[in-house]
Amino acid sequence: MKLLSVKSAAAVAMTSxxxxxxxxxxxxxxxxxxxxxxxxxxxxxxTDLQKVASQMTDSLLASPVVGTMTANTxxxxxxxxxxxxxxxxxxxxxxTDSISTQLxxxxxxxxxxxxxxxxxxxxxxxxxxxxxxxxxxxIAFGQQVGAQxxxxxxxxxxxxxxADKADVYYKFTMRLMDLKSGLVEWADETEIRxxxxxxxxGW
Amino acid sequence: xxxxVPLLTILLVAACSSRPTTSGIGVEQASQQxxxxxxxxxxxxxxxxxxxxxxxxQTNGLTDVVVTLASQYKKSQYLQYQFxxxxxxxxxxxxxHSPWQPITLFGFAKTQLPGLxxxxxxxxxxxxxxxxxTEAQEFED
Numbered sequence: 251m252k253l254l255s256v257k258s259a260a261a262v263a264m265t266s267x268x269x270x271x272x273x274x275x276x277x278x279x280x281x282x283x284x285x286x287x288x289x290x291x292x293x294x295x296x297t298d299l300q301k302v303a304s305q306m307t308d309s310l311l312a313s314p315v316v317g318t319m320t321a322n323t324x325x326x327x328x329x330x331x332x333x334x335x336x337x338x339x340x341x342x343x344x345x346t347d348s349i350s351t352q353l354x355x356x357x358x359x360x361x362x363x364x365x366x367x368x369x370x371x372x373x374x375x376x377x378x379x380x381x382x383x384x385x386x387x388x389i390a391f392g393q394q395v396g397a398q399x400x401x402x403x404x405x406x407x408x409x410x411x412x413a414d415k416a417d418v419y420y421k422f423t424m425r426l427m428d429l430k431s432g433l434v435e436w437a438d439e440t441e442i443r444x445x446x447x448x449x450x451x452g453w
Numbered sequence: 454x455x456x457x458v459p460l461l462t463i464l465l466v467a468a469c470s471s472r473p474t475t476s477g478i479g480v481e482q483a484s485q486q487x488x489x490x491x492x493x494x495x496x497x498x499x500x501x502x503x504x505x506x507x508x509x510x511q512t513n514g515l516t517d518v519v520v521t522l523a524s525q526y527k528k529s530q531y532l533q534y535q536f537x538x539x540x541x542x543x544x545x546x547x548x549x550h551s552p553w554q555p556i557t558l559f560g561f562a563k564t565q566l567p568g569l570x571x572x573x574x575x576x577x578x579x580x581x582x583x584x585x586x587t588e589a590q591e592f593e594d
Contacts, residue, residue, distance in 0.1 A: 285552035287533040287585045300552035307550075308569040317513040352550050356515070356572055 292418045292444040294340050302422045302440055303348035309438040311356055316436060320358040328362045328397035336407035362397050400427045416446040477583025480504050501526035516570040520580050527560045531585045536568035538575035546575045
């Protein structure tokens with residue numbers, strides 16, 4: 251009996267050693283899929299960003315109003331911003347970047363970038379004022395094209411939690427306004443619900 | 454004590470296989486012949502899920518598609534799907550325009566997965582559906 255317990259104790263020790271050496275404390279680096287669904291926690295994550303951007307782009311491109319708008323011309327749009335009304339810090343420029351990139355890629359819209367106006371002004375100033383630049387090659391002021399439409403939106407959230415459960419609801423609204431008439435030509439919203447519950451597995 | 458050794462061994466085997474299940478089911482539209490081909494790489498998921506219909510049309514000059522996904526399982530399924538688009542020559546459309554989208558399919562429910570071509574030259578597609586990888590999967594074989 252005593253021998254058995256010594257034997258099994260040795261076996262346990264060996265297995266534990268295997269367990270520890272086999273899995274623990276081994277840093278493994280691997281490349282993941284940047285577009286796969288990520289469920290690390292319920293905060294706004296890459297999947298939410300991609301879902302929102304892709305749904306808004308699809309909705310805009312498929313809308314009948316946009317169909318007539320883009321039938322013969324490529325309207326010029328500027329992205330105002332997405333107001334972050336959630337309790338989290340979210341880089342909403344990243345969402346608008348994705349949306350404008352996908353819209354540009356579709357070949358149906360053209361964009362002016364308001365975030366780089368100062369840089370453009372600086373460059374044109376340099377070209378027109380600095381004696382280093384050949385005046386014949388300098389781009390004259392007053393030739394840029396004005397935007398016809400403004401893209402803007404809101405991101406809001408409702409967060410609820412108790413001891414066992416946390417629930418977050420995001421609502422993303424986006425609108426396209428005709429700057430000449432002030433009419434909102436297109437609007438859509440998308441919702442995301444994420445829930446965290448305690449796993450049935452104890453660990 | 455008697456059961457401790459086998460238990461630890463099971464833990465050892467289970468804890469180390471931390472590779473998520475990434476196979477699923479899908480549909481592939483080969484060329485423009487509209488001969489949809491259903492692919493089931495994960496028979497276990499294939500039993501719980503079925504693709505019952507594929508519809509395509511043109512919306513604003515872009516290929517618009519809906520794939521009907523039907524659950525054959527009583528519990529909710531947490532799934533993700535991804536469309537991949539190809540041009541007329543079978544080249545994949547570059548860019549990260551169609552990420553994996555999460556979807557919760559309730560028991561025996563039916564839903565349409567919508568996909569819109571990112572550009573006008575994207576004419577054919579393939580769709581992949583798989584489960585969202587969870588920690589629980591790590592304990593399956």
